[in-house]
Amino acid sequence: MKLASLEYLEEVKKRSNADPQYLELAKGNNESYTLVLEPEPAQGVHERIVIGFNNVDGKMNEVWIGERPTLFTLSAPYGVWVDILRGKMGATKAITMRKLKTQGPFLQLLQGANRIIRWVEILTTIPTEFEGNYAQYNLPGK
Amino acid sequence: MGAIMGSDVLVKCLIQENVRFVFGIPGGQLCPILDAIRRFGSDAGLQFIMTRHEQAAAHMADAYARVTGEPGVCIGTVGPGAADLVPGVYAAWADSIPMVVLTAQNQTWKSYPERGSMQSLDQIGLFQPITKWSARVAHWKRIPELVHAAFRAAVSGRPRPVHLDLHVDVMVGTGDEESLDISPPSRYRADRGPVAQPELIEQAARMLVEAERPLIHPGGGALRSGAWDEVRELAEYLSAPVTTSQGACGVIPEDHPLCLIPGGFGALGAQAMADVVLLVGGRLGDVDFWGQPPYWGEPDAQKLIQIDIEPQVVGLNRPVDLALIGDAKATLRLLIEAVKRLTKPIPERPDMADYRATQEAWLAQFAADAASDRTPIHPLRLVRDVRAFFPRDAITIVDGGNTNVWAHYLNRVYAPRSFLWAADSGQLGTGLPYAIGAKLAAPDRPVYAICGDGAFGLNMQELETAARLKLPFVVIVANDCQWGMIKGAQLAAYDARYIGVDFDDVRYDLVARAMGCYGERVEEPSQITPALERAVKSGKPAVLDVVVDKWANLTPPDLENLDAVWMEGCELPW
Numbered sequence: 001m002k003l004a005s006l007e008y009l010e011e012v013k014k015r016s017n018a019d020p021q022y023l024e025l026a027k028g029n030n031e032s033y034t035l036v037l038e039p040e041p042a043q044g045v046h047e048r049i050v051i052g053f054n055n056v057d058g059k060m061n062e063v064w065i066g067e068r069p070t071l072f073t074l075s076a077p078y079g080v081w082v083d084i085l086r087g088k089m090g091a092t093k094a095i096t097m098r099k100l101k102t103q104g105p106f107l108q109l110l111q112g113a114n115r116i117i118r119w120v121e122i123l124t125t126i127p128t129e130f131e132g133n134y135a136q137y138n139l140p141g142k
Numbered sequence: 143m144g145a146i147m148g149s150d151v152l153v154k155c156l157i158q159e160n161v162r163f164v165f166g167i168p169g170g171q172l173c174p175i176l177d178a179i180r181r182f183g184s185d186a187g188l189q190f191i192m193t194r195h196e197q198a199a200a201h202m203a204d205a206y207a208r209v210t211g212e213p214g215v216c217i218g219t220v221g222p223g224a225a226d227l228v229p230g231v232y233a234a235w236a237d238s239i240p241m242v243v244l245t246a247q248n249q250t251w252k253s254y255p256e257r258g259s260m261q262s263l264d265q266i267g268l269f270q271p272i273t274k275w276s277a278r279v280a281h282w283k284r285i286p287e288l289v290h291a292a293f294r295a296a297v298s299g300r301p302r303p304v305h306l307d308l309h310v311d312v313m314v315g316t317g318d319e320e321s322l323d324i325s326p327p328s329r330y331r332a333d334r335g336p337v338a339q340p341e342l343i344e345q346a347a348r349m350l351v352e353a354e355r356p357l358i359h360p361g362g363g364a365l366r367s368g369a370w371d372e373v374r375e376l377a378e379y380l381s382a383p384v385t386t387s388q389g390a391c392g393v394i395p396e397d398h399p400l401c402l403i404p405g406g407f408g409a410l411g412a413q414a415m416a417d418v419v420l421l422v423g424g425r426l427g428d429v430d431f432w433g434q435p436p437y438w439g440e441p442d443a444q445k446l447i448q449i450d451i452e453p454q455v456v457g458l459n460r461p462v463d464l465a466l467i468g469d470a471k472a473t474l475r476l477l478i479e480a481v482k483r484l485t486k487p488i489p490e491r492p493d494m495a496d497y498r499a500t501q502e503a504w505l506a507q508f509a510a511d512a513a514s515d516r517t518p519i520h521p522l523r524l525v526r527d528v529r530a531f532f533p534r535d536a537i538t539i540v541d542g543g544n545t546n547v548w549a550h551y552l553n554r555v556y557a558p559r560s561f562l563w564a565a566d567s568g569q570l571g572t573g574l575p576y577a578i579g580a581k582l583a584a585p586d587r588p589v590y591a592i593c594g595d596g597a598f599g600l601n602m603q604e605l606e607t608a609a610r611l612k613l614p615f616v617v618i619v620a621n622d623c624q625w626g627m628i629k630g631a632q633l634a635a636y637d638a639r640y641i642g643v644d645f646d647d648v649r650y651d652l653v654a655r656a657m658g659c660y661g662e663r664v665e666e667p668s669q670i671t672p673a674l675e676r677a678v679k680s681g682k683p684a685v686l687d688v689v690v691d692k693w694a695n696l697t698p699p700d701l702e703n704l705d706a707v708w709m710e711g712c713e714l715p716w
Contacts (some may be wrong), residue, residue, distance in 0.1 A: 019574055096706040102436050107411030111500050
């Protein structure tokens with residue numbers, strides 16, 4: 001599945017909502033997120049990709065492609081997202097290094113840190129195709 | 143009065159400064175000074191503390207200064223003695239600790255430039271990068287003036303080490319004592335620092351009173367200035383959270399309702415959400431994430447008021463909205479009065495409960511490991527049991543890489559000048575010498591040090607010093623037979639291609655016993671507390687050699703974050 005495609009997002013939702021550890025950590029969560037994957041033409045990634053999702057009572061509810069108002073926006077160059085998904089860099093480290101930029105109430109984001117870490121672990125289990133030169137890091141899935 | 147030797151003049155000046163300890167190792171060119179201490183210095187309360195390495199001597203002087211607020215004094219002989227002081231002086235320099243470094247120098251007629259003498263060394267040049275002031279004492283008559291200048295420089299403005307290079311021919315030279323001015327400190331240095339301008343203090347008070355989410359962030363300067371009462375009073379009056387820098391733990395008790403543990407999610411969240419930050423004696427360095435988003439607010443949305451005695455650090459890492467140049471304690475006192483003129487005490491702010499809840503959730507992630515009964519012992523279990531054993535007023539020392547990170551999570555600090563860590567240098571090997579210096583400075587207070595085994599190994603020869611001085615304290619060595627922080631980095635970033643990070647199992651408890659201390663190896667979690675009891679009961683310096691889980695120790699939760707800060711901009715090509 002192509003990273004950030006609707007098919008991919010539906011798979012994210014399916015796996016997240018079936019993961020007991022994630023559900024425990026996400027209990028009661030009603031946040032919404034926009035994720036921005038910035039283009040990197042030099043790496044063969046030409047389009048800016050914007051996706052989003054919301055949680056309702058701890059479950060991923062709706063996923064979408066495009067811009068909508070959300071509580072949080074996380075944006076980074078495409079390659080940073082690839083690095084996070086292939087385990088080269090943790091999401092927290094990416095935030096600390098200001099490679100992954102955040103908008104929204106930061107305290108609330110910190111409160112969900114363990115949930116987000118688990119969520120990224122779930123993403124790494126999905127067979128994933130990356131664009132451009134990042135295709136060399138495609139994830140086989142588990 | 144009559145003829146007096148240069149060394150005697152020096153020692154009389156040290157006595158006037160109420161110096162209690164001079165830490166060092168003897169040397170031929172130092173003998174005139176040591177002899178003066180022996181002849182009359184010791185009767186006046188000045189002791190020479192002989193160490194087993196000059197680095198440790200400097201660390202002991204550093205610890206003495208951290209605990210008392212008075213400058214520590216260390217000494218080394220010409221050449222290797224001076225050179226060996228450097229690592230210890232560096233740690234004090236990095237943390238702005240007042241220290242007077244004395245070095246013996248060869249005779250004036252064969253120095254600067256040297257002409258082939260054994261042990262010759264340009265010691266002025268050697269110490270220049272790690273002292274704020276350095277001078278040669280090249281004439282007998284200038285000894286009082288230069289000693290006065292040294293102490294004045296060490297404690298004035300931003301405190302830091304200073305250096306005096308003492309030519310041996312000047313030390314053995316004589317002159318007429320009546321011609322000298324060996325004055326008390328009140329005659330040559332101010333006993334209080336400057337305060338910021340009143341109109342700026344009024345402006346700062348208005349900014350804080352009008353803020354919706356003010357936050358106070360004291361750095362090491364607040365400790366050096368003795369400003370803890372003022373920090374606490376202002377925080378309580380404004381109901382403002384306090385997030386200290388990592389090295390300033392103890393400015394406010396870490397169980398105070400307004401204190402948020404540095405680096406914890408409650409603190410990071412509060413720092414990001416504050417609309418006005420009062421930075422007191424700090425620089426917002428790398429472990430404060432440079433004062434930059436996301437762990438602090440955007441500069442256009444978050445105002446920064448900075449109090450510092452050193453103009454050079456204003457706006458160093460983050461744009462400042464209002465700079466108050468002055469002593470932290472004196473300036474805060476006036477700021478409190480200005481705030482009180484503008485408002486009644488402000489009741490607790492709604493965000494505080496949220497910050498505390500976030501902190502509690504952050505701490506909760508450590509609970510299982512801290513209670514773990516498994517062997518080898520989890521580092522968090524060790525830290526938890528050690529902290530629970532010692533009373534609130536104990537002086538706590540940390541020394542290590544990952545051991546230090548683990549200690550940070552649960553080793554709470556409750557009083558100022560009670561937490562010793564070479565914060566800005568990250569210098570290893572400080573733990574045992576800091577314990578010796580701290581115990582000499584505060585003999586009635588319990589002292590313990592939590593050390594990594596690698597760090598402990600760097601200065602463990604000082605066990606003999608501690609035993610000789612009969613200083614009871616406890617060193618807890620977290621023994622994992624590796625340089626854990628570096629091995630953790632090699633695991634995470636270099637695909638576990640380990641190099642230079644493993645060593646053999648050393649029985650540090652047996653080393654301790656061989657040097658006249660109490661020693662015990664601990665391998666079971668249930669034995670940590672009983673071993674601490676036996677260690678204290680021994681009445682000796684004690685070493686608990688605690689075998690910890692080497693794999694658990696490799697990856698404390700924040701190692702990746704620290705790596706992000708320290709290796710920023712260094713992308714590995716794989």
